[in-house]
Amino acid sequence: MDVDVIFVIGVSGCGKTTVGRQLAARVGYTYKDGDDFHSESNLAKMKAGIPLNDKDRMPWLTSIGEYCRTHKNVVLGCSALRVQYRNILRKTVRCRFIFLNVTRQLLETRLRKRANHFMPTSLLDSQLATLEYPTEEKDVVSITIQEETPDLIEIILSYLGDRNS
Template sequence: MAAEIQGRAEDRGPSLSDRLVVAGVSGCGKSTVGSALAERMGCEFLDADDFHPPENRRKMESGMPLTDADRWPWLEKLGVELAKRDRVVLACSALKRGYRDRLRSAVADLDFVVLSVPRTELEHRMERRDHFMPASLLDSQLTDLEVGEDVRVIENVGPVGDVVARIFDGR
């Protein structure tokens, strides 16, 4: 999967806005990499998981994927939070172009970095962690993932510092 996504990505160079979304499927390292990016940028870090309403969390915990209707109010809330801040890194799945467009409607100067991780590693990570999102929902996330020219894809392999450097280097 990583090679497939990487092959579809274009090198967009190292310029990043002061508002950045680290996106991708569950288990790809959004929170870990996003937190490290925020530290390097000297800005606030937000985790979109903290903004899910209880009903969304319960749905995912029970093994049911969220629908677009479940996600729209959550994305609206995230857009409001992003607009309140001049400099911020947000960890958010933002799997579909429409979801990213919804966030961009709140904040125009928003960059997206999608983390790419091989499927077997994603499964391994998800099975080992204590999180409301079960590994059984990985297939639904991979099905929803839309990678296009509106994102930069970065392979999340190796030390976190190396991944952060690759994001800043644009490769």
């Protein structure tokens, strides 16, 4: 593969962790969760149902970028909701993005079923409002996720040009 980091991106509940772990196992990369890079104050805000703003997200993106500069062969799940955020990540490492596009209804269902996660369902609308769909970004593949999406990892590998991993 001609990339050092594969970012699996999208709003909370889209399946970044599940898909990211499966993809990492398949290609022999390490999986890292973008949530691990949030500051305690960001986590506290989200737990309290307060949406993050650009100022909150910049140190988080910087931390992710620093990690990616020193670690290769990584699949990293993070929201990267705005073009600006993806551009910051692009500047740090050779990468590709997998955008998991999920309906609001399915996202809400998934978030309500999730236990022990800091992100409350009440923040879904703010994430969707922040989301800038990656329509003109050549290094992003957008995959629409249904309840069950068979062969999802194969679809991603096809995009990455690496079916034999």
